Amino acid sequence: MxxxxxVATLESVTVTxxxxxxxxxxxxxxxxxxxxxxxxxxxxxxxxxKALLGFIxxxxxxxxxxxxxxxxxPLAIRARIGYMPETDAHIPGMNAVSFVAYxxxxxxxxxxxxxxxxxEVLFYVGLGEARYRNVExxxxxxxxxxxxxxxLVHDPDLLFLDEPTNGMDPKxxxxxxxxxxxxxxxxxxxxxxxxxxxxxxEYTCDHVVVMDKGTIxxxxxxxxxxxxxxxxxxxxxxxxxxxxxxxxxxxRTAGLDCHATDEDVMRVFVPGEGGARRLFELASSxxxxxxxxxxxxxxxxxxxxxxVGED
Amino acid sequence: xxxHDQGYRRYGxxxxxxxxxxxxxxxxxxxxxxxxxxFLGLLLLAWFPFFVRAVQFYAAANLPQAAMLAPxxxxxxxxxxxxxxxxxxxxxxxxAGLIANDRxxxxxxxxxxxxxxxxxxxxxxxxxxxxxxxLVTWVPAIVLLVVQMSxxxxxxxxxxxxxxxxxxxxxxxxxxLLVAMTMLALSSLSNSSRYVGIxxxxxxxxxxAIYGVLYAVTRSTQFSWISFPAxxxxxxxxxxxxxxxxxxxxxxxxxxxxxxxxxxxxxLERRVRGVEVVA
Numbered sequence: 001m002x003x004x005x006x007v008a009t010l011e012s013v014t015v016t017x018x019x020x021x022x023x024x025x026x027x028x029x030x031x032x033x034x035x036x037x038x039x040x041x042x043x044x045x046x047x048x049x050k051a052l053l054g055f056i057x058x059x060x061x062x063x064x065x066x067x068x069x070x071x072x073x074p075l076a077i078r079a080r081i082g083y084m085p086e087t088d089a090h091i092p093g094m095n096a097v098s099f100v101a102y103x104x105x106x107x108x109x110x111x112x113x114x115x116x117x118x119x120e121v122l123f124y125v126g127l128g129e130a131r132y133r134n135v136e137x138x139x140x141x142x143x144x145x146x147x148x149x150x151x152l153v154h155d156p157d158l159l160f161l162d163e164p165t166n167g168m169d170p171k172x173x174x175x176x177x178x179x180x181x182x183x184x185x186x187x188x189x190x191x192x193x194x195x196x197x198x199x200x201x202e203y204t205c206d207h208v209v210v211m212d213k214g215t216i217x218x219x220x221x222x223x224x225x226x227x228x229x230x231x232x233x234x235x236x237x238x239x240x241x242x243x244x245x246x247x248x249x250x251x252r253t254a255g256l257d258c259h260a261t262d263e264d265v266m267r268v269f270v271p272g273e274g275g276a277r278r279l280f281e282l283a284s285s286x287x288x289x290x291x292x293x294x295x296x297x298x299x300x301x302x303x304x305x306x307x308v309g310e311d
Numbered sequence: 312x313x314x315h316d317q318g319y320r321r322y323g324x325x326x327x328x329x330x331x332x333x334x335x336x337x338x339x340x341x342x343x344x345x346x347x348x349x350f351l352g353l354l355l356l357a358w359f360p361f362f363v364r365a366v367q368f369y370a371a372a373n374l375p376q377a378a379m380l381a382p383x384x385x386x387x388x389x390x391x392x393x394x395x396x397x398x399x400x401x402x403x404x405x406x407a408g409l410i411a412n413d414r415x416x417x418x419x420x421x422x423x424x425x426x427x428x429x430x431x432x433x434x435x436x437x438x439x440x441x442x443x444x445x446l447v448t449w450v451p452a453i454v455l456l457v458v459q460m461s462x463x464x465x466x467x468x469x470x471x472x473x474x475x476x477x478x479x480x481x482x483x484x485x486x487x488l489l490v491a492m493t494m495l496a497l498s499s500l501s502n503s504s505r506y507v508g509i510x511x512x513x514x515x516x517x518x519x520a521i522y523g524v525l526y527a528v529t530r531s532t533q534f535s536w537i538s539f540p541a542x543x544x545x546x547x548x549x550x551x552x553x554x555x556x557x558x559x560x561x562x563x564x565x566x567x568x569x570x571x572x573x574x575x576x577x578x579l580e581r582r583v584r585g586v587e588v589v590a
Contacts, residue, residue: 050585050586053423053424053585054585055420055423055584055585055586056586075329075426075427075428076329076426078424078425078426078427079326079329079425079426081424082424083420083421083424085417085420085421085424087417087420088416088417089416089417089418089420089421090416090417090418090421091413091416091418091421092408092412092413092415092416092418093343093412102335102339103421103425105335105339106332106335106336106422106425106426106427107326107425107426108326108327108328108329108331108332108426109322109324109326109327110324110325110327113322113324117322120319120320121319124318124319136416150421151424152319154322154326155321155322182319183319187319187321188321
């Protein structure tokens with residue numbers, strides 16, 4: 001575990017590619033444990049990871065990883081982190097165990113220890129039986145696993161996982177998520193998981209940083225972010241005219257947030273106090289029958305949609 | 312519950328201090344080349360001129376009829392000239408894929424996510440190629456010097472040509488540095504080792520061809536600075552105290568060599584990165 005509460009921090013970080021800003025004045029903190037870095041494609045997730053790794057030098061701002069300044073001590077940081085890149089990546093011409101052991105040696109492990117750890121880690125990620133095969137003959141799912149193995153071989157304090165389930169079949173995806181969850185929750189490895197898949201982040205992580213268009217849209221513990229500031233209800237009604245739209249407009253005018261989720265079921269956010277009583281009053285004033293009313297639990301999808309303005 | 316029973320253990324052992332990553336790259340690269348039979352064949356072939364010269368030295372030292380075969384400083388210069396062919400083939404065989412294959416497999420981001428600087432990465436790759444190039448130039452030339460002394464049974468030749476050891480060393484290291492840096496720079500420009508090999512051959516032959524055309528037109532060797540091999544030859548003659556073959560002043564040839572190395576360094580600095588940024 002890291003010795004501080006946060007494993008990575010960014011202070012007013014701006015990264016530009018030519019004229020376009022991939023990260024815009026980003027200030028955020030990654031808590032210890034498992035943190036999801038969530039956002040649509042092009043939000044700046046991979047750029048942020050590459051900046052934290054020192055691959056990209058920001059135009060402005062400071063970054064710290066495991067308490068060390070990225071600008072001052074990039075090698076000391078890389079000795080303590082593991083990186084699983086998004087794209088296929090391997091050392092050509094090697095079998096799996098040689099590749100992983102080689103990565104261990106590059107990270108500073110003695111040769112014998114690197115080989116021993118390579119065998120162990122390959123078994124852990126489920127490639128034990130295929131460890132003497134050339135990596136170039138691996139399937140997409142196996143390549144994802146070996147990328148995780150090379151990131152783990154030197155026992156990092158912090159793992160950066162960039163889209164770890166990309167291209168995997170459902171079974172492989174579940175197994176990968178199980179591994180990631182096990183690492184974070186049972187093996188004491190801090191990790192930052194970048195993904196655009198909400199279920200992956202929700203299953204494996206405790207905290208989330210939501211990115212959109214190069215900025216931080218929301219950040220914090222997932223449970224806290226899912227707590228509404230008000231109440232959300234599932235609502236089904238019958239209007240005198242049979243048309244829902246005027247009633248929806250009426251609710252919106254009254255300051256409620258409404259989304260149609262199914263044919264006749266809508267989700268209504270009632271800010272502040274009042275909750276269901278207020279809904280009944282509004283329905284009654286418009287002579288609308290309330291057929292179904294149930295408190296709704298917000299999902300990470302709601303948090304994400306709200307954060308990136310897709311309400 | 313984890314799917315796999317094989318648990319993950321934390322590592323409690325020691326780790327090497329920072330700055331030694333290049334030795335891991337160099338060791339692995341050298342091992343992998345020695346595992347290739349075709350390459351071993353090429354190395355053996357590259358040592359064939361050495362054995363011919365050794366026989367020549369033996370004959371000169373032991374047979375009065377072969378006294379005209381007695382070595383001189385020029386013999387060593389000629390020997391290194393002959394090795395230039397093998398330098399070319401070893402460079403293409405070993406060097407073409409050194410960075411190109413890593414680029415093809417996106418391995419650079421793996422390397423550079425480890426505690427390894429870009430300079431260490433390049434130095435590790437350079438060490439692989441330089442090792443094999445020195446194995447077909449500096450090593451046989453120095454061994455040949457030792458062989459001469461052994462067959463002659465005295466140090467007279469060495470005493471009379473004291474400059475030979477530093478001359479062999481300086482020339483081969485300049486040659487290896489130029490060739491290896493050029494090849495690494497070309498290797499970083501492409502994802503295909505085959506294309507890199509062709510590109511390298513193009514640089515060597517095209518520069519010589521242009522010089523050849525200019526020589527045919529002007530009947531003057533003052534444009535030899537254009538030719539990659541001619542510059543090395545000119546500097547080699549200076550180092551071995553031999554008459555210069557071209558009209559180009561040797562400082563110009565030296566400048567072209569330094570320029571080639573510097574240009575290769577700039578290319579490597581731009582191309583060896585953990586992430587390729589297309590602005």
